[in-house]
Amino acid sequence: MKTQLDFSAETAVVSALAALAQTSRLRVFRLLVGTGPSGLCPGQIAETLEIPANSLSFHLKELHHAGLIYQQREGRFLRYRADMPAMKELIDFMTAHCCNGEHCAGMPELDCAATTS
Amino acid sequence: MKTQLDFSAETAVVSALAALAQTSRLRVFRLLVGTGPSGLCPGQIAETLEIPANSLSFHLKELHHAGLIYQQREGRFLRYRADMPAMKELIDFMTAHCCNGEHCAGMPELDCAATTS
DNA sequence: CCAATGTTTCAATTAATGTTGAAATAAGGC
DNA sequence: GCCTTATTTCAACATTAATTGAAACATTGG
Numbered sequence: 001m002k003t004q005l006d007f008s009a010e011t012a013v014v015s016a017l018a019a020l021a022q023t024s025r026l027r028v029f030r031l032l033v034g035t036g037p038s039g040l041c042p043g044q045i046a047e048t049l050e051i052p053a054n055s056l057s058f059h060l061k062e063l064h065h066a067g068l069i070y071q072q073r074e075g076r077f078l079r080y081r082a083d084m085p086a087m088k089e090l091i092d093f094m095t096a097h098c099c100n101g102e103h104c105a106g107m108p109e110l111d112c113a114a115t116t117s
Numbered sequence: 118m119k120t121q122l123d124f125s126a127e128t129a130v131v132s133a134l135a136a137l138a139q140t141s142r143l144r145v146f147r148l149l150v151g152t153g154p155s156g157l158c159p160g161q162i163a164e165t166l167e168i169p170a171n172s173l174s175f176h177l178k179e180l181h182h183a184g185l186i187y188q189q190r191e192g193r194f195l196r197y198r199a200d201m202p203a204m205k206e207l208i209d210f211m212t213a214h215c216c217n218g219e220h221c222a223g224m225p226e227l228d229c230a231a232t233t234s
Numbered sequence: 235c236c237a238a239t240g241t242t243t244c245a246a247t248t249a250a251t252g253t254t255g256a257a258a259t260a261a262g263g264c
Numbered sequence: 265g266c267c268t269t270a271t272t273t274c275a276a277c278a279t280t281a282a283t284t285g286a287a288a289c290a291t292t293g294g
Contacts, residue, residue, distance in 0.1 A: 010140065017138035020250080023131055032216050042271060055253060057272050062251095076261040076270055087215045091208060097147050097203045113194070113239095139282085160240060174242055179281095193240060193291035220287060 009093060012067070016090045019066035024051055025059045032069060032082040039072075039081035126210060129184070133207045136183035141168055142176045149186055149199040156189075156198035 006064045020026050027049050032040060040048075046056045060080060061067045067086045137143050145164050149157060157165075163173045177197060180186045184203045189196050 014138055014140055014143055017134050017143070021131055021134035021138040023127065024233065026127065026131060026134070026254090033215060043269090052254070053260090053271070054255080054273080055138060058252075061272090078260095078271065084215070087211075091211050094204075094208050094211065098150060098201070098208060127287075141282090158240080160244090169284075170241065171243085171285085178242090190291090195241065 010090075013090065013093050015066045016086070019063050019068055022059070022062075024049065024055070025063055028056070028059055029063060029068060029082060032080060033084075033087070037081065039079045041074075041077045041079055043077075045080070087090055126206075130207065130210050132183045133185055133203070136185055139176070139179075141166065141172070142180055144150070145173070145176055146180060146185060146199060149197055150201075152191050152203070154198065156196045158191075158194045158196055160194075 020029060028045055028051075031048060042053065042056055044058065045051070045060075046053050046116060049056075051059070060069065060071075064071065068090075069080050070083055072081070080103055137146060145162055145168075148162060148165060159170065159173055159177065162168070162177075163170050166173075168176070177186065177188075181188065185200055185207075186197050187200055191200070
């Protein structure tokens with residue numbers, strides 16, 4: 001078996017990782033995960049995390065575009081929730097490509113000088 | 118129990134996510150994971166992924182600073198390997214804060230108009 | 235010591251990202 | 265319809281990240 005990478009889900013994974021690779025956004029997402037199906041409105045998030053409303057809006061959009069959260073209007077409020085299946089997919093990808101699915105050991109040594117033919 | 122976030126490992130997690138949130142770096146890391154303990158030298162990585170040597174060096178440094186890979190000199194070669202325990206920690210963090218450790222359901226509804234006291 | 239190869243650093247450029255204040259939009263209550 | 269509140273958009277700015285060519289450094293072999 002040859003060393004080979006599967007680039008199929010790559011762009012989606014990179015987007016999701018990038019969305020979470022920022023302090024404010026990671027906090028927002030964790031907060032939404034913590035509140036579960038009830039979700040939260042931007043006002044509550046902004047107050048809880050002390051993020052200005054427009055900055056938060058920007059970050060929510062990023063998370064939304066990455067497919068990690070979704071929104072639902074409720075009157076004049078907008079409720080955001082974490083997309084748990086999407087997050088599960090991300091973790092599954094990471095797990096699959098971290099330890100090749102299960103273990104992390106045992107590969108034959110390669111000679112650095114021997115370039116791939 | 119109150120909604121509360123643990124910011125302890127946050128900066129490390131953000132760094133690791135940021136390191137992986139880039140196509141070239143994700144490919145490099147996945148390649149190193151794939152080769153396991155034998156690791157690879159920059160030359161091999163550059164050739165395999167068709168990344169210019171200096172660009173690769175930049176990305177390797179980023180991954181290294183994020184603690185996801187480590188290097189070991191072997192003569193005039195430098196061997197890079199994925200830091201599997203570090204990756205496992207990252208995945209564990211993600212898992213813990215994705216579904217609160219295990220499940221993803223059941224939280225009481227909150228009223229958006231009711232701000233946290 | 236010199237030449238050859240592998241790898242990194244440097245400097246410069248370009249592109250992308252995060253933040254902010256002010257203005258605009260959306261919906262509900264009067 | 266108008267006021268109030270919630271949320272988003274816009275424009276501008278500051279910061280940071282990615283890419284490249286050229287030069288420098290490190291190590292081995294002759």
